[in-house]
Amino acid sequence: MTTKLPPLVLHLLAALGCLVLLVLLTLVTDPFTNLRIATVGYYLIAVAGLALLTGFNGQVSLGHGAFMFIGAYTVALLVKRVPAFPIWADLLLAVLAGGLAGLLAGAAAARLHGPYLAGATLALAVGLPAVTQRFPDLFAGSNGLSFTVNSQPAGLVGVVPPTRWQSWIVWLSVLLALVVLANLARGRLGRTLRAVRDDEVAASLAGVHVGRTKILAFLVSSACGGLAGGLQAFLLGTAAPGSFTPALSLSLLAALVLGGLGSLWGALWGAIALVYFQVWTDDFAELLSLRSDIADNLPLALYGVVLIVTVLAFPAGIQGGVRKLWVRVRRPAPSQRGES
Amino acid sequence: MTITSHEKLLEVDGVTVRFGGLVALHDVGLSIRPGTVVGVIGPNGAGKTTLFNVVCGFLRPDEGELRWKGRPLRKHRPDQLAGLGIARTLQGLGLFGGLTVLENVMTGAGRLARTGALASLLGTGRAARDERELRARSEDVLAELDIAHVADLLPGALPYGVRKRVALARALVAEPELLLLDEPASGLSTAEMDELATRITSLSEKTAVVLVEHHMDLVMRVCDEVVVLDFGEVIATGPPDVVRVDPAVADAYLGTAPEEQPSA
Numbered sequence: 001m002t003t004k005l006p007p008l009v010l011h012l013l014a015a016l017g018c019l020v021l022l023v024l025l026t027l028v029t030d031p032f033t034n035l036r037i038a039t040v041g042y043y044l045i046a047v048a049g050l051a052l053l054t055g056f057n058g059q060v061s062l063g064h065g066a067f068m069f070i071g072a073y074t075v076a077l078l079v080k081r082v083p084a085f086p087i088w089a090d091l092l093l094a095v096l097a098g099g100l101a102g103l104l105a106g107a108a109a110a111r112l113h114g115p116y117l118a119g120a121t122l123a124l125a126v127g128l129p130a131v132t133q134r135f136p137d138l139f140a141g142s143n144g145l146s147f148t149v150n151s152q153p154a155g156l157v158g159v160v161p162p163t164r165w166q167s168w169i170v171w172l173s174v175l176l177a178l179v180v181l182a183n184l185a186r187g188r189l190g191r192t193l194r195a196v197r198d199d200e201v202a203a204s205l206a207g208v209h210v211g212r213t214k215i216l217a218f219l220v221s222s223a224c225g226g227l228a229g230g231l232q233a234f235l236l237g238t239a240a241p242g243s244f245t246p247a248l249s250l251s252l253l254a255a256l257v258l259g260g261l262g263s264l265w266g267a268l269w270g271a272i273a274l275v276y277f278q279v280w281t282d283d284f285a286e287l288l289s290l291r292s293d294i295a296d297n298l299p300l301a302l303y304g305v306v307l308i309v310t311v312l313a314f315p316a317g318i319q320g321g322v323r324k325l326w327v328r329v330r331r332p333a334p335s336q337r338g339e340s
Numbered sequence: 341m342t343i344t345s346h347e348k349l350l351e352v353d354g355v356t357v358r359f360g361g362l363v364a365l366h367d368v369g370l371s372i373r374p375g376t377v378v379g380v381i382g383p384n385g386a387g388k389t390t391l392f393n394v395v396c397g398f399l400r401p402d403e404g405e406l407r408w409k410g411r412p413l414r415k416h417r418p419d420q421l422a423g424l425g426i427a428r429t430l431q432g433l434g435l436f437g438g439l440t441v442l443e444n445v446m447t448g449a450g451r452l453a454r455t456g457a458l459a460s461l462l463g464t465g466r467a468a469r470d471e472r473e474l475r476a477r478s479e480d481v482l483a484e485l486d487i488a489h490v491a492d493l494l495p496g497a498l499p500y501g502v503r504k505r506v507a508l509a510r511a512l513v514a515e516p517e518l519l520l521l522d523e524p525a526s527g528l529s530t531a532e533m534d535e536l537a538t539r540i541t542s543l544s545e546k547t548a549v550v551l552v553e554h555h556m557d558l559v560m561r562v563c564d565e566v567v568v569l570d571f572g573e574v575i576a577t578g579p580p581d582v583v584r585v586d587p588a589v590a591d592a593y594l595g596t597a598p599e600e601q602p603s604a
């Protein structure tokens with residue numbers, strides 16, 4: 001590979017290709033599936049952001065749902081209070097709000113390690129949604145905010161079904177964000193993040209400002225969380241505290257581990273698993289006509305089982321398994337290659 | 341600034357470091373001139389690594405001063421060292437286990453990059469060119485150390501001696517003016533040690549070296565000057581042949597010949 005195109009151009013071209021494929025996919029599927037495809041999209045960017053923080057940089061966050069919460073409420077409040085703003089501006093502000101929160105969290109986190117960091121981020125996930133109860137006038141308490149977004153250009157109303165249109169907006173935003181993440185992952189910054197994860201002392205001797213690097217990882221990662229939350233609010237037309245429980249944060253992390261910590265591809269498998277596992281197990285529970293209290297918890301239980309089995313079989317997650325297969329298919333000699 | 345010849349590259353002046361009641365370094369002074377190899381020896385726990393940690397800014401001296409090219413080094417941080425032109429290898433390996441050998445070395449070359457974080461985030465053409473240059477330079481250093489063939493492997497898969505070379509490559513790639521080596525020969529075979537000696541000697545044409553080592557034969561062979569630490573104090577300084585026969589040095593090693601010290 002001796003391509004001279006800068007990563008930005010390469011990644012933009014790849015994103016364009018993906019967007020075309022996804023639009024085609026939404027054209028041949030029903031609105032239900034369109035919604036699911038869009039759901040995979042926003043989970044993907046949330047998990048990809050987490051991949052950067054936890055996989056690349058080694059900072060375990062058990063509270064990434066908090067940044068989704070911030071993004072979702074930013075969009076909800078802007079749509080309701082500042083209807084003049086176009087949706088892309090709302091989403092951009094959701095990214096900034098998530099990033100700003102991450103900057104603060106990251107500055108605090110740079111002093112914390114291992115279980116202390118995990119605990120602090122978990123506290124964030126538990127505590128932040130409770131803010132809605134403190135200011136019910138602004139956030140409408142546990143009911144949350146409901147709204148309609150009129151994002152469709154007048155010419156397309158009635159031509160393109162709303163869910164389909166929304167899924168396009170979601171994937172356009174997600175792919176643009178992924179372009180930045182891919183630039184980062186493949187460039188000097190990605191290497192620096194991984195160096196800090198592996199050995200902080202050696203990284204600092206190599207000229208890396210460890211604290212600043214960790215804060216940057218938090219910033220980018222939580223900005224992705226903000227975008228994910230904003231897209232969720234845009235897609236569902238609601239922002240309610242019940243969507244941002246600590247369980248959400250844990251399942252994001254579980255999705256990352258399941259998909260594979262080391263690369264952005266892992267985030268894709270994880271996001272697909274997160275969305276479709278719920279769907280399949282729901283169908284499965286229905287098939288068995290189980291009592292609702294069992295059926296409701298079945299997805300979570302099965303998810304746990306699959307997570308454990310996958311990690312036992314492929315310690316590097318689904319992507320680790322995919323890579324092994326790939327190596328076996330192509331048969332180059334070295335199998336001990338590093339991730340990128 | 342035009343040409344300023346620096347008589348001394350690094351000066352350590354009256355440095356004292358205490359850990360609670362333990363005096364790890366007491367009134368330690370030494371200076372490093374360009375193009376020289378200075379050995380720092382002493383029994384386990386003498387304070388050699390602590391001295392490196394003070395120079396690198398991991399520890400602040402309780403007393404005393406450091407000067408780099410005549411300027412005081414006071415509140416410097418470890419990550420500023422590479423920029424000053426000082427590189428160090430760690431007593432352990434300190435390699436990045438999840439990065440390939442080439443990536444390990446490229447991380448060390450970071451100070452040569454001309455584009456910042458934003459360009460890297462945006463994946464601009466300039467950032468890409470920068471990356472290509474870092475890569476080329478890192479590959480050159482790997483080739484110089486005869487380990488180009490392992491560039492794409494993870495360090496964990498390599499024999500210890502090769503990993504030691506990767507650590508050296510990572511320190512050398514930034515083209516430092518001063519190289520601090522903390523026990524570079526530990527775990528090496530006799531042949532590898534021989535090669536290391538040759539390498540250090542040829543390095544010293546471009547780079548001053550401070551060598552912390554337990555292998556006396558290596559120290560005696562490559563050093564222009566030897567500083568002996570014992571319980572945090574400098575007990576002898578001078579050319580290798582003089583220090584070797586210094587009775588205080590033999591005493592510090594508990595009456596045994598320095599050669600018989602185990603390598604940690």
Ligand SMILES: Nc1ncnc2c1ncn2[C@@H]1O[C@H](COP(=O)(O)OP(=O)(O)OP(=O)(O)O)[C@@H](O)[C@H]1O
Pocket residue numbers: 359362364382383384385386387388389390391431604
């Ligand atoms: N961070 C620290 N806190 C407390 N004591 C320390 C610390 N670092 C070193 N020491 C102590 O200071 C003394 C000097 O340690 P140092 O690591 O500098 O020795 P050394 O000469 O490098 O020994 P070795 O040959 O075993 O590497 C030892 O007694 C050590 O236990």
Ligand SMILES: [Mg+2]
Pocket residue numbers: 388389390431522
């Ligand atoms: Mg030591």
